[in-house]
Amino acid sequence: MNRSLAKSFGFTLPWSLTFLFIWLFPLGYAFVMGLTDFNLLRPDETNWVGFENYRALFSDEDFIKSLKNTFIFVIGTIPITTVIALALALFVNRTFKGRALFRSACFLPSITSMVVIALIFTNLYQRGGYIAGLCSLIGLTPPLHGFLFDRATALYSIMAMDVWMSVGYYMLIFLAGLKSIPDELYEAADVNGAGFFRKLFSITLPLLKPVALFILVINTIKSFQVFVEIFVMTQGKFDTSTMVYFIYEIGLTTTLQSGYASAAAYILFGIITLFSLVQFALLRRRQPLW
Amino acid sequence: MAAKEYEMLIFYESKLVDMRRRSSRFLAVICSFLILTSGTIAASTTIEFWQFWTDSKIKPVMQNIVTDFEKQNPEIKVNLTDLTWSNGHEKIVIAFASKNAPDIIELGSDWLAQFADAGQLSDLTEETQDYKNDFHGWGMATYDSKVYGWPWILGTRVMFFNRDLLNKAGYDSSFIPIKLTEFLKAAYKVDSLGSDINGWGSNTAEKHRLYKKFLPFLWSYGGQLFSDDGRFSLVASDYMVNALKFYKEIHDSCGFVSNQRGIEDRFLEGKIGFILSGDWLLKRIELGKLKINFSTTLMPGLRLPGKSFLGGEILVIPKSSTVKEAALKFIRFLTSADNQLKFCKANLSATPSNKSARKDEYFESNEHLQVFSRQILHSRHSPVDPNWVVIESIIENVIEEVLFGDSELIAEPLLKAKYKIEALNKK
Amino acid sequence: MVKSILKLSKYVLLSLVLFIMIFPLAWMFRVSLMKMGSSISIENLLASGITFEAYAQLFAGTNTLMYFFNSAFVGITVTIGNILFCFMVAYALARYKNLTNKLLFASVVIVLMIPAHILIVPLYLFTLKVGIYDTYWSLILPWMVQPIGIFLVKQYIENIPPSMEEAARIDGAGEFRILFQVVMPMCKPALAVLAIQVFFTNWNSFLFPYILTNSDSLKTLPVGLAHLQGFQAIDWQQLMAGSAVAVLPVLILFLIMQKQIVSGITAGAIKQ
Numbered sequence: 003m004n005r006s007l008a009k010s011f012g013f014t015l016p017w018s019l020t021f022l023f024i025w026l027f028p029l030g031y032a033f034v035m036g037l038t039d040f041n042l043l044r045p046d047e048t049n050w051v052g053f054e055n056y057r058a059l060f061s062d063e064d065f066i067k068s069l070k071n072t073f074i075f076v077i078g079t080i081p082i083t084t085v086i087a088l089a090l091a092l093f094v095n096r097t098f099k100g101r102a103l104f105r106s107a108c109f110l111p112s113i114t115s116m117v118v119i120a121l122i123f124t125n126l127y128q129r130g131g132y133i134a135g136l137c138s139l140i141g142l143t144p145p146l147h148g149f150l151f152d153r154a155t156a157l158y159s160i161m162a163m164d165v166w167m168s169v170g171y172y173m174l175i176f177l178a179g180l181k182s183i184p185d186e187l188y189e190a191a192d193v194n195g196a197g198f199f200r201k202l203f204s205i206t207l208p209l210l211k212p213v214a215l216f217i218l219v220i221n222t223i224k225s226f227q228v229f230v231e232i233f234v235m236t237q238g239k240f241d242t243s244t245m246v247y248f249i250y251e252i253g254l255t256t257t258l259q260s261g262y263a264s265a266a267a268y269i270l271f272g273i274i275t276l277f278s279l280v281q282f283a284l285l286r287r288r289q290p291l292w
Numbered sequence: 293m294a295a296k297e298y299e300m301l302i303f304y305e306s307k308l309v310d311m312r313r314r315s316s317r318f319l320a321v322i323c324s325f326l327i328l329t330s331g332t333i334a335a336s337t338t339i340e341f342w343q344f345w346t347d348s349k350i351k352p353v354m355q356n357i358v359t360d361f362e363k364q365n366p367e368i369k370v371n372l373t374d375l376t377w378s379n380g381h382e383k384i385v386i387a388f389a390s391k392n393a394p395d396i397i398e399l400g401s402d403w404l405a406q407f408a409d410a411g412q413l414s415d416l417t418e419e420t421q422d423y424k425n426d427f428h429g430w431g432m433a434t435y436d437s438k439v440y441g442w443p444w445i446l447g448t449r450v451m452f453f454n455r456d457l458l459n460k461a462g463y464d465s466s467f468i469p470i471k472l473t474e475f476l477k478a479a480y481k482v483d484s485l486g487s488d489i490n491g492w493g494s495n496t497a498e499k500h501r502l503y504k505k506f507l508p509f510l511w512s513y514g515g516q517l518f519s520d521d522g523r524f525s526l527v528a529s530d531y532m533v534n535a536l537k538f539y540k541e542i543h544d545s546c547g548f549v550s551n552q553r554g555i556e557d558r559f560l561e562g563k564i565g566f567i568l569s570g571d572w573l574l575k576r577i578e579l580g581k582l583k584i585n586f587s588t589t590l591m592p593g594l595r596l597p598g599k600s601f602l603g604g605e606i607l608v609i610p611k612s613s614t615v616k617e618a619a620l621k622f623i624r625f626l627t628s629a630d631n632q633l634k635f636c637k638a639n640l641s642a643t644p645s646n647k648s649a650r651k652d653e654y655f656e657s658n659e660h661l662q663v664f665s666r667q668i669l670h671s672r673h674s675p676v677d678p679n680w681v682v683i684e685s686i687i688e689n690v691i692e693e694v695l696f697g698d699s700e701l702i703a704e705p706l707l708k709a710k711y712k713i714e715a716l717n718k719k
Numbered sequence: 720m721v722k723s724i725l726k727l728s729k730y731v732l733l734s735l736v737l738f739i740m741i742f743p744l745a746w747m748f749r750v751s752l753m754k755m756g757s758s759i760s761i762e763n764l765l766a767s768g769i770t771f772e773a774y775a776q777l778f779a780g781t782n783t784l785m786y787f788f789n790s791a792f793v794g795i796t797v798t799i800g801n802i803l804f805c806f807m808v809a810y811a812l813a814r815y816k817n818l819t820n821k822l823l824f825a826s827v828v829i830v831l832m833i834p835a836h837i838l839i840v841p842l843y844l845f846t847l848k849v850g851i852y853d854t855y856w857s858l859i860l861p862w863m864v865q866p867i868g869i870f871l872v873k874q875y876i877e878n879i880p881p882s883m884e885e886a887a888r889i890d891g892a893g894e895f896r897i898l899f900q901v902v903m904p905m906c907k908p909a910l911a912v913l914a915i916q917v918f919f920t921n922w923n924s925f926l927f928p929y930i931l932t933n934s935d936s937l938k939t940l941p942v943g944l945a946h947l948q949g950f951q952a953i954d955w956q957q958l959m960a961g962s963a964v965a966v967l968p969v970l971i972l973f974l975i976m977q978k979q980i981v982s983g984i985t986a987g988a989i990k991q
Contacts, residue, residue: 006815009894013811014823016804016864021826024861025833028841035841042389043410090736104733106977107740113969113980114744115923117941118962121948122743125750125759125955129550132746135761147549151496153696170740174981227836230925234945239497239692246836246926253840254930256681258385260840267837274834376935376946383933390847 036265042258055265065266067241068248071157072270075244076225079161079168084217087169091176092206105174112171120234123163124150127235156240160231172217179213180206219281226274245270337615338369339622340394342384344605345639346374349579353638361625368618388412393610395619399441401432401603401673402500402680408435409678414609416440419620427627427645432673433606442623443645445635446604448671449508450663451475451592452559452573453566455585457482457489461565468589472512475566475592476542482565483546491546493555493567497692501552503674503684504601505568506691508591510535511672512598517687518675525717527687528710533703536694540702543695560584568600571642574660578640588663590670602671604645643668679716686712744966751960759955773956774964781953782935783961786943790965793858793928793939794921800859801917802910805868810898812869813876814884824873830866836926843930857931858939862921868913875909876902911979915972919980922969940965 036055040048059065094105111119126132127149134144145152149159183206191201229246236242238251245266253263345354351374358370373394375383381403387393388407399407407413417439424430429443451469458467461481469475479491495505510516515531518524526532548555548564559567560582568591577584590597607626609619625631632644633652642664644650655665677683690709694702750759752769755776777783812824842861846852851860879902887901903910925941932938938946944961947953973980 007817010811010815010817010820013807013815013898014820017808017823017827017869020861020864021823021830023845024842025826025830025838028838028845029833031845032838032841035844041410042385043406043412045389093733098729098733100733100737104737106973107737109981110744110970110973111740113919113923113973115925115941115944115962115965115969117923117925117944118747118965119743121944121958121962122747126743126746128554132761147496151549151696153698166739166743223832223834227834229836233925234948237499239499240696246839249837250839250926250930254385254843255382256685260844263840267840271834271837275832278832374935377949379933379946386847386852386933390852 032264032267035261036268038261039259040261040264042254042260048261051261055262056269058262059266059269064243065248068238068243068245069269071242072226072228072244074157075161075164075228076222078158079164079225080218080221083165083168083172083221084214086165087172087217088176088210088214090169090173091180092202094173094177095180105177108170108173110170111167112169114167116167116230117234119163119167120231123159124235127159150236151240153241156236157242160235160242164225164228164231168221172221175213175217176210179210183209215281215284219278222277222281223274226270226277336367336369337618338371339396339615339619340371340373341396341398341622342373342375342380342387342394343398344375344377344380346376350635350639353635357626357631357634360631361622364625365618365621368622370622388610391612393612395609395613395615396623397608397610398444399606399608401429401606402684404433404441404606404608405435405676405678405680407608408438408440412610412612413440414611414613414616416442416609416620423624426647428647428650428668429602429604429606429645429673432602432604432676433608435676435678441606441608442627444605444607444627445632445639445641446602446643446645446668447570447641448600448602448643448664448667449504449568449570450588450590450600450667451566452569452586452588453478454482454559454562454564455587456562457485457565460485468587469566469592470590470597471595472509472538472592472598476538479542479546479565489563489565490548490558491565492542492548493559493564494543494547494549494695495555496549496551497688497696498551499688500684502688502691504603506536506539506687507672507674508568508598508600509539511600512591512593513538514594516672517683518677522675522677525710525713527690527713528703528706532706536691536702536706539691540694571640571664574642575640588660590663590667597670600667600671602668602673604643604673682716683713686716747959747962747966750956751963753956755956756954757956773954773960777957777960777964781943781947781957781961782938783940783943783947783964785936786938786940787964789858789937790922790940791968793855794918796859797862797921798914798918800863801865801868802914804864805872805913806903806906806910807898808864809869809872809876810902813873814881827866827869827873831870839926839930842927846931852931853933853937855937858928858937861927862917865917868917871913871916872906872909875906879905908979908982911976912982915976915980918972919969922965 037050037052038048039051039055090108094101094108128134129146129148129151131148133149137144145155149155187205187209188201191205196204227246228244229250232238232242232244232247233250238244238247243251249263249266249270252258252266253260343354345351354372358372362369375398377400381400384393384397384399384403384407387397388410393412404413415438416433420430420439420442423442427443429446430439433439433441433443453469455465458478459465461478461484463478463481467478469478481491482489483491495502507517510532513531513535515529515535516526519526543549546565548558550558552569555564555567556569556573556576558564559569559573560577562584576582577586591600592598607623609616609623613619627646629644629646629649629652632646632649633654635641636644636649637654642655642661650665650668655661674680674684686709690705693705697705746764749764751773752771753759753763753767753773754770755772757763757767808823812820812827843852846857851857883901883905884897887897892901923941924939925945928939929942929945932942935946940961944958944965947961948958
């Protein structure tokens, strides 16, 4: 018994160490640091400030702005991504010519580097670029200086790109969910003469609920951390700064107030945890959501 | 006018330098003699030098200068480490944070105050005392009335304009805009030449760039960001309001808005009338053998030419350095007239900090370099303030708001920015 | 008649979506093959010829090849590490049911839910303190055992009956032999899925490589590309050539191993 305990301990050691040093310790360190005025340039002059950082953050206009933008990003992209992904999955779930190609094409953007995607769209979104041309073609007036150099469009343009990039990924997950629905259910519905929409609303959607919630959870965790696209495309200008961008900027580049930045990171952590918990609670609920 | 006096001043100063150089050489001979006779050979010291000149054209020149120095000072070795502008600041911060700073760092002038205030830089006030008149740009290296760095290669921005477009707009080839109003009028005329032609290349809200483009307008209007004693923020002054109003007008009605690169590309395509740019654009035109009929002139002002932005490279010695004397020796060598000249010629830089280097005929060899040489005398640097990174972003944000925001208000956002800056200084 | 119109409109919609999904990446490849400095207008896109000038310039004038090497080196190392370590840990968690392991598995699930980006500042300071900042270690060590890998492999092992291992144990095989010669071969499908997932994530990751390194010689491709973007002298053709270099390996891997990739993506979801 003792030997097996030793073995188990040995085998799990890589994870124990990683968990301790890469996750638990930095998390604890960040929390403690968030209670001080630690500054990278003055590590020797650190003072204990308690929850002052948290109080200051909520009166910091830049932080509030980044909070607002992050919420716009999350609330704006997730429903659209989910609905489009579901529609694509329903579409691809039937057999038709070129199905494999279609599925791969939708999926490809999601395994491409975000930096690459952001670079491509920086060009496509620019003044006189392709997307501006498309807008004029269908009679819309594109922003004068390009989509990313305009407060009214910059964040939404990045969000649109994000939806484009990730729908394929969630489509695949929905597809897997669709595959796991037994065919007998549909056959029984056919016998009863149910139409497409009837089947959709009484069989497909209710049974997809767990998959949909899973998608919501991972997409929420991912979307709250939006950073790379902001970093590459706008550097937080034109009202696009997000929370992770704020943390990065304050903590590591401009004022180097790492303590302050850590407090902001903990607020983000709290928000994401809260959202995940709510979603888990929904997941646990037995009765159908829709 | 002032230029004449300035030339006289330079003349005397260069004489002084010569004398000083001669005497220092004499001292060096005596010293080395003493060292040799006393039988002790100075232990070899190594200087770690972090610098930003990495492109294939200039790196060998840098290397040459180092080799020359090591030949003259066999007991000192210089190690070069390359930084890039994209990660240099971060790397320097880390070096200080982890107490691994090198012996000499080339700093962007905007960064000096932050590091000096954190107590990370050596005070060079005494060591630089004798050189005050030989160099330009001490202001950028002085924080809290102590000198923390040695100005090296400076940089300023001048007005570039497309001659062909101006000719098409009805200006003859001797036209030079001196007043802001002339400039505005010409920009409007060029702008009306066609839908794909713009009068003015206007920077988008680009970090660390936008303010450098706007401040010349503020200064040319006679305004400044802080009162002379640095105690009061003048961000909401009438000067500021008027300058921003002017800047917004030209941005809104004639501007091709893009990042610096986009603006310069467009200018080189011949589609923009005026842009404010630095000597790197001259370098780009020359190296790329680009065919563009352009002129340069001083930043326009209210009546006379205005003030442009002065930035530059400052050499600092971190407090942690144990070889301060050797580091200073190398800095003096690097910033000497000969070496700065060598450097500027190789890099097509227009503005050395060494005043006697600037007197070289090279800087008079073409009209553009002449303009830069004049402009450097009429340029100012951003305030040396440890909070500058924050102030900078406040100012850039308010410019962004005025240029790109929905409301037409100018004074109100400026007032808000002023309060923010004042709150900052109270902390 | 109605049916054929419906069918037609379906295919029109299909092609439209297909076009939207493919266009940006196709555009990237196309631009990378254009003459440097030429305008990226639609006419030019169709009319201009194909040249590898941008690639040649990129490789000659920048360190892109080195970035590529770094990405490959780090990606492969981390992938191998995850195959080995995730497997070991997962095996122990699946086979030895004791309190510590239950807690450890809980930690795996919790970490799965932690947004890693909030760790940028402390992890940065941590690597600085232990002296691995700006070394390959900082790119590799934190990601050697990833919770998602442990999770996937553990679920898989739990579905394998332990009879084979017991037989081997009776034959007197050592624990490591059992682990790597008996159990590992049986886990191949799960490990393949894990390998692909880890490699892709690592190949594309930006924030941590960006924050935990500084030297040019340690930049991975995404970091290098973002860095190149800041250069004045780089034009779109070169930037897109660099992007294509970053996308190609992923594209090739995807074409070869589509099935594993798809099952890898969906594995996590179905388990819920």
